[in-house]
Amino acid sequence: MTLPRSVGCFLKAIAVALVLVLPPLAASEAGSCWRYFEDPDDDSCTSYPLTDFSVGRPLPGAEGSPEREIDFSSSVGWLFVATERVHAGPGLLFGLYLNGGWHTQMGVQGRLRFLATPSVHVDLTPGLILMDSPYPGGFAGYSVEVACGWRDWISLVSRVDVVDEGLHDSQTVVHLGIRFGSYPGLALSAAGAAAGGIGYLWSQMD
Numbered sequence: 001m002t003l004p005r006s007v008g009c010f011l012k013a014i015a016v017a018l019v020l021v022l023p024p025l026a027a028s029e030a031g032s033c034w035r036y037f038e039d040p041d042d043d044s045c046t047s048y049p050l051t052d053f054s055v056g057r058p059l060p061g062a063e064g065s066p067e068r069e070i071d072f073s074s075s076v077g078w079l080f081v082a083t084e085r086v087h088a089g090p091g092l093l094f095g096l097y098l099n100g101g102w103h104t105q106m107g108v109q110g111r112l113r114f115l116a117t118p119s120v121h122v123d124l125t126p127g128l129i130l131m132d133s134p135y136p137g138g139f140a141g142y143s144v145e146v147a148c149g150w151r152d153w154i155s156l157v158s159r160v161d162v163v164d165e166g167l168h169d170s171q172t173v174v175h176l177g178i179r180f181g182s183y184p185g186l187a188l189s190a191a192g193a194a195a196g197g198i199g200y201l202w203s204q205m206d
Contacts, residue, residue: 050077053188056177071097074189087113152181
């Protein structure tokens with residue numbers, strides 16, 4: 001399946017938005033840092049890594065049964081400080097979910113972070129699901145996340161996936177969960193990747 005025209009427009013819109021909101025970093029005397037929220041009084045940070053790990057519980061489907069039983073996902077990317085209250089940047093999404101068996105997802109995202117206070121932020125994260133293992137036909141669908149978090153440590157998050165099932169059918173899944181950011185998110189993502197790799201190798205030995 002090829003990417004529909006609307007997806008191309010969506011990607012161009014994200015690119016244009018990032019170009020408009022990102023400051024000219026080359027002209028700035030400041031630099032990148034590992035955590036933006038390390039010191040609220042330090043304004044020298046112009047960019048920082050995005051390292052999230054989320055655990056979500058899908059809501060029941062239309063017939064009352066869960067579309068999925070549990071969902072794990074990790075986002076990695078980079079956020080740029082556009083203004084004191086607005087941060088934005090690209091990211092990659094990797095997911096693992098249980099639905100009659102374990103399945104994987106992969107996609108791209110664009111995140112917009114608004115700082116309501118120096119410690120509380122609201123994130124809006126639209127994305128494209130480029131691969132969903134039960135439906136290996138190419139482009140798989142769309143996702144959007146809304147989260148409210150504290151100092152990039154922990155957030156309450158809601159995510160909606162619209163996944164193409166082929167033959168003009170789609171599946172909509174609504175998740176509610178907890179997202180760990182910063183160092184915990186990075187550690188959990190690394191542990192999840194290691195566990196997934198070990199599980200894959202173990203399955204090949206059977």
